Amino acid sequence: MALQRAWYRNHVAAYLWLLLPLHALFVIISALRRWRYRLSPAKDLPVPVIVVGNISVGGTGKTPITLALVEQLKAQGERPAIVARGYGGKGPFPLRVRSTTAAEASGDEPLLLAQRTQVPVVVAPDRRAAAAQVLQQAPDTTVIISDDGLQHYALPRQFEIAVVDTERGVGNGWRLPIGPLREPVSRLQQVDTVILNGSDTQSQAFLRGATNHCYSMTLVTKKWRRVTDDTEVAALPEGKTLALAGIGNPERFFATVRNLESRSLATRGYPDHHQFSAADLAQLSQYEVLVMTEKDATKWRGFAHKDCYYLPVSATLPEAFWQQLQAKMKGFNHAIG
Structure with missing residues (x-):
């Protein structure tokens, strides 16, 4: 960084x-x-x-x-389909990404795309091989x-x-x-x-x-959603709050959160595509409310607590x-x- x-x-x-x-x-x-x-x-x-x-x-x-x-x-x-490299994913490639695919296999961004779009998503370092699999598995593309x-x-x-x-x-x-x-x-x-x-x-x-x-x-921000169940919430709960981001430019996300929320909050940036784990959550136990990007949320769902939230955006x-x-x-x- x-x-x-x-x-x-x-x-x-x-x-x-x-x-x-x-x-x-x-x-x-x-x-x-x-x-x-x-x-x-x-x-x-x-x-x-x-x-x-x-x-x-x-x-x-x-x-x-x-x-x-x-x-x-x-x-x-x-009838669109998406191909991507699957950066940070372990494959095996080419890999058809579904809403239930583990981020460790596909990478975080392809998983987000599959969850949001519900269209065929295939990842592979060889994008032409990914495209060939798309056309084979979804010939109506x-x-x-x-x-x-x-x-x-x-x-x-x-x-x-x-x-x-x-x-x-x-x-x-x-x-x-x-x-x-x-x-x-x-x-x-x-x-x-x-x-x-x-x-x-x-x-x-x-x-x-x-x-x-x-x-x-x-970029238009939507309402906060709970990481554990994707439920939309009208407002964040009270409590000591941390905004975290493992993206290319964390400061952009932090500035967005500050514009949305009047509360005092701490921030913590991680490397892009950081593979979050329960160990990261344990290190943040002093914070009651955690907010993050939608991309980061794909890697938090297995261990997040009820007061972890992500912010969807649309272009x-x-x-x-x-x-x-x-x-x-x-x-x-x-x-x-």
């Missing part, structure tokens, strides 16, 4: 220059992979593929966008959404969405491990759409020059984005028709 904080400063900390040889190796390997698929592009699938991803490590808000895509596509009569697959070029795609957290932007602008970037900022000029998560006007002004299609999304996107996506989908269907 200290390294991530260093990445998101305006300058490169002196000690990060020690990582320059690793940075050069990362850039070379990334370029070779990209050129490999440019010279021999992945063959298209029989259904369109929408990729949701980012050019930086850490959370940017991809999951709410994937949820919004599923909801909108279903409303339009499509009409569109596949790849969650966090921007750099997985083995999977063909018809529509690329890059999500940028405007609060943190692109950090110091360097690629791993000196900075947070998986690909250069110029990659944003090649995607179909950039979606901005946040309202920082300076970052938005910078990023709006990245592509002709750039939209802001709004709202402008109509112009949906029109652009619909035009792209129609173009694909016309080409194969």
Whole structure:
């Protein structure tokens, strides 16, 4: 986490220059992979593929966008499915994720997606293998959404969405491990759409020059839900409260909670995808009320007490984005028709 904080400063900390040889190796390997698929592009699938991803490590808000895509596509009569890497999951892969799948097997984000969407979700480090299993097990699928697959070029795609957290932007602008970037900022000029998560006007002004299609999304918070049974509650109970988060940017969640709740509360951040256990709960026994993200809640259900709560959120996107996506989908269907 200290390294991530260093990445998101305006300058490169002196000690990060020690990582320059690793940075050069990362850039070379990334370029070779990209050129490999440019010279021999992945063959298209029989259904369109929408990729949701980012050019930086850490959370940017991809999951709410994937949820919004599923909801909108279903409303339009499509039958979407989701493929993902299953980061943090142990498999075996490819793995069909269901609402009852253990987070340890699938990873936390795919489990959340399966629980919220009730559409086919398959995870595998090889996203093309995951897509093949989707089409085999759910042959009525009409569109596949790849969650966090921007750099997985083995999977063909018809529509690329890059999500940028405007609060943190692109950090110091360097690629791993000196900075947070998986690909250069110029990659944003090649995607179909950039979606901005946040309202920082300076970052938005910078990023709006990245592509002709750039939209802001709004995250809407819903009512708190109890972790143990998913029951919606009108208000949190009284008591000493801790907000915890094992996500890419815990401070964003903490700020949201402070805006919602007037009470005094402590905060504790964990590494992204932290595998919570009963031992973590035991270390927090001094707190009567625990609040967390929906992603974290997927790993707390086996040992949470009755005063553990999570906060669902949903993404709202402008109509112009949906029109652009619909035009792209129609173009694909016309080409194969």
